[in-house]
Amino acid sequence: MSNIRLLKVLFFGCIIVLIDGINRSAASPFIKDSFLGISPEDEDYYKGLLSSSSAIKCKDGTKKFNKSQLNDDFCDCPDGSDEPGTSACPNGKFYCKNAGHIPVLLYSSRVNDGICDCCDGSDEYDGKTKCPNTCWEAGKAAREKLRKKIATYQEGVIIRRQEIERAKVSITKEEGELSKLKDEEKILKGLVEKLIKMISVILFHMTQFGITPVDEPPQDSVEHHDKSINEPELKDHSVKDEIPDKGNAEQPGKDLHCLIPSKAGLDTGEISDSNLLRNLSVFDPKWTDCNGTSSSWWRIRYRKQLKSIFEAIFVNVFQAPVNISDAAYVRKEYDESSAKLSKIQSRISKLTKKLKQDFGPEKEFYSFYGQCFEGKENKYVYKVCPYEKATQEEGYSTTRLGSWEKFEDSYRTMQFLNGDKCWNGPDRSLKVKLRCGLKNEVTDVDEPSRCE
């Protein structure tokens, strides 16, 4: 049950495309036995040795060696510079040209050890081991592989670019939506507050004039207010169908009920009518001002009906009793507005949360948001949801491997931390390594140790 897991996830969205030259090195013109194991970059250094009759310094400058000591199978330089072609120096490196394939620098420990390391066989020259030259075949295979890889990368780059474009569009759209929603939220908030006040005033009037509000539950049943009381009224309401989410609609109803007892506060005279009037007058002009940008139902209705009720209430505060149907109407308005407000707020918070995420320098990981990738390894299903969490599932049991933490290693790794606690050990965690490809998928799962 290790809690560090490595998932290699094949993602498109190539970050770096590295195409190395295939036939970088042409055959060296300095082929001589004493030049065995020397890389092209070092040829000048050794040419200097051969042309001078005296000793030259080891590359690390510590000691000196002469021509006859080059590749004489005895280590004179601690850094191995006198023995590029033998195993005499533990710190040495052997260069195989591997014509037809990629040149390689080997540890000197591989020279004449009976194992063919260079495809040209040049590391085994003591006659004990015969190494066929396999560079051409190996090179061909490698080139083919590289070609495929390049093709994949190229295709991947295109997909990635498209992905980035899409992300940009989406983000702009979402940012626009967010700012619009924020405006609406502000307005709606005002309206809701105003409605609350209206309701308070209405309730106050009703109590004053001995009218029992239709929907006010008896005091002792405030706790089980519910749809059975509210719904018949909603049915009458023409706008009911316009409330898209019923679940949300319940919330304001509840809020309202919670508000009702606050008339007790009114009874004690904490809120005076003059305050109410003043507040409303502040709001009023604003309501009428915003019609230019809005075609929302509530704005329209506000102008037609609400306004008249407002006026009715606040003009005749101390004169005429409030019409019961008006009161119900206000109540309805409140329900709908706060439902809408709560919806907008939830959307705002979702968008804010999303846009806050690190989608990469070019927003190339934008499309991962809200997506999950699954990989099956033996009997486990590993589920990785970027920006959220990762789990390991077996049948109905789920082990949390971690919550989204961040990208690491220049966006090549995703980190999930603080998963379920490992028995007698730390919390589980997960690293997701990203690799360029054509599809977003989990390709491999590894668990280096049970509890780490």
Next chain:
Amino acid sequence: MGKPLCTILFLLLFINCCFSWKKDEFRDCNQTPFCKRARSRKPGACSLIATDVSVSDGDLVAKLVPKENNQENSENQGKPIKPLILRISAYQDGVMRVKIDEDQSLGPRKKRFEVPDVIVAEFLEKKLWLQRLKEEKNEDGSGILSVVYLSDGFEGVIRHDPFEVFVRESGKKGKKVLSLNSNGLFDFEQLRDKKEENEDWEERFRSHTDSRPYGPQSISFDVSFYDADFVYGIPEHATSLALKPTKGPGVEDSEPYRLFNLDVFEYIDDSPFGLYGTVPFMISHGKSRGSSGFFWLNAAEMQIDVLGPGWNDEFSSVLMLPSDQKRIDTLWMSEAGVVDAFFFVGPGPKDVVRQYTSVTGAPALPQLFAVAYHQCRWNYRDEEDVYSVDAKFDEHDIPYDVLWLDIEHTDGKRYFTWDKLLFPNPEEMQKKLAAKGRHMVTIVDPHIKRDDSYFIHKEASQKGYYVKDATGKDFDGWCWPGSSSYLDMVNPEIRSWWADKFSYENYVGSTPSLYIWNDMNEPSVFNGPEVTMPRDALHYGNVEHRELHNAYGYYFHMATADGLVKRGDGKDRPFVLSRAFFPGSQRYGAVWTGDNTAEWEHLRVSVPMILTLGLTGISFSGADVGGFFGNPDTELLVRWYQLGAYYPFFRAHAHHDTKRREPWLFGERNTELIKEAIHVRYMLLPYFYTLFREANASGVPVARPLWMEFPTDEKTFSNDEAFMVGNSLLVQGIYTQRAKHASVYLPGDQSWYDMKTGTAYKGGATHKLDVSDDTIPAFQRAGTIIPRKDRFRRSSTQMENDPYTLVIALNSSKAAEGELYVDDGKSFEFQKGAYIHRRFTFSNGRLTSSNLAPLTAAHSKFASDCTVERIILLGLSPEPKTASVEPGNETVDIELGPLVLREGKGRSVLTIRKPNVRIAEDWTIKVL
């Protein structure tokens, strides 16, 4: 890995509940009736006298009977005690064997168990046919003595009344060396019928009941070591090398040293508590005389007290003990069996070890790869994990020879099988590693899953090959696979059947590069009393488990090793690592110190534990590098590698709940440090292999206490922080965090050369040395020559043809000598003479290589083209410029070079450049 791991977790919880180190999980002496009884007896309580002393069949024999009219004898409770038979035999090289058993002619209730297959056949051939018996009247009033010749300078003696057996230096006034029953504590509970029908013989411990159908049958006696300053040996305990007294005035209340093979979860680092293995062999050492040894061949639970000076003062008047000799008394107690004891006269420490291994066998010569570095973890998860670890070693140019697979590689802990998901292609995997000269080891434990579809279980249960419980049914215990039964390895037929399971056909997925690890063979039984098998379980020949418990793991180890020999047609030396052990285990493979913990104190105690094993014949041993339980901090891990590189058996291992800790996981610097530590081991492989051959020939261990090399230097006697690797290297671990200095005592009158810098330090002094993170203190003794191979490969396999470096550390008379042993590193051909054994001698400015192998009788030859590429001379002045090589009279350069190639730092040392002499030939190099 959710679910299977959950299963393991539950198991772990279970284990945790059952054997985490809690004192009360295990019996102490007071809860063990035979121990409590023996420990409470008073000196002089033994009333037996020797009668009818005579020589018979080349042995000295006598009867032990209670002294007549002995009023104090309350132990026989009014019933006549039958005589015991005492038999003393002498063997070549100063070994005296003493057997005491019930008189078989009187038809005892049951034949008491004598441990078979421990004493080697060659030993029995060394028996001396005793001819004469000398009667002596002792002047000090101690009565009549019967004396026989033992070896030149030593005699075996029986004192008649009270009975005492001892070895003394020859002559009437000869000093005592070793004695038995000098304190009159001898006691032998003879088998008898129940006194009355309802006499309760059962023993209860926690929820377990031992039916004890044969009743009490314990044996105890005292053994005295004369002129001894310290006693050592009797593994396995996590404690100091020199055994601390467990009883006596001023000694803190302590348990006796317990010898009872147990699977102890998270053992503590300083305790007389018995661990996984047993060797009831004690060796004494003192400045004035040297060493002697005592070995009791007995496989039942044993408890041993080391008695502090003055423990018997109040009884001194009755005991007649010599007052002019220093002495260490010990009390040996065993639950069952017979007295079959061996006295070793020494006089040197190496003599005692040689004498002991002449009885129980010389350590096997391991294959070369087994002497190199082993990489283990519970568990390398699957083939991919194996390949990736293997590749990482290459990526970092770190050599290793063996990759290990723990229990999770099996199909449900059914040994000889593979988990098909994790290891679908085991043969291919082994072959890929073998292509780089690397080997693999899989675990095979003695608990067999009770699953009718498992071929081992099916056969074993059909053939009746399992140990039976007290009612005669196959014993069923709980271990890794769940419900399990245990093979009865004391039966040679079952061992032979088991050995056949290792053939390539039977062990599907095994290849010639696969070797074996025996774990849990104490045996570990999770739900058994003290986590092992009930004592009333029954073995082959109606032997109770109590009688052979400590040898169970030994027989399992033996059968496994025999299996590998069979598998290779007798041509491939086996490698089997075992956790449990018994005298003779050295013939079958390596042991390790079990499940230690990643703590500094466990690093420290690993040294006395390994040294003790070496003293008792088991030379090839090591501790888990890094510590099995817990996560070592990086510094501890590095220090452990630096010390572990000098363990005879060098393996890193870790529990599966620990963090991964392969050498490259701790940053570049620490990777370098660990790599360097491993390189030191590979560099010294020719030296180590030569030492393993020495152990194989003489029993003298690879890792030795300092006093074994410096037996007259008292300062070394209780030193268990430093040790010798062979006779040439002294190593001391760093056992504390962030150490800046270390005090190292360098014994003897010759200098010591720092292995890394070549700096010389005076002998016979304690040096306060600066300590860096890149090495632990390690010194070459002046007067020695160490053969090295300074080139590194992927594994030891590729080093075969690499040239040698000889490091010559000259003593004050500008002389030095050393040896090199080389063979094919694999086969048994060396036993037919196919090896190279050279002696290098440097004196008068000349280095000579001469042959040490017998020239005649070599039926087989081993050839090597290897040459010497470099000879380093430490302590030579004035500095010569050239040397001439004979034959050929070639001149070679002498220049200044590094002592260790990889370092390139430190003082430059005199180096003979490319003498290119062949290792197999005679030659002389003269320094000009």
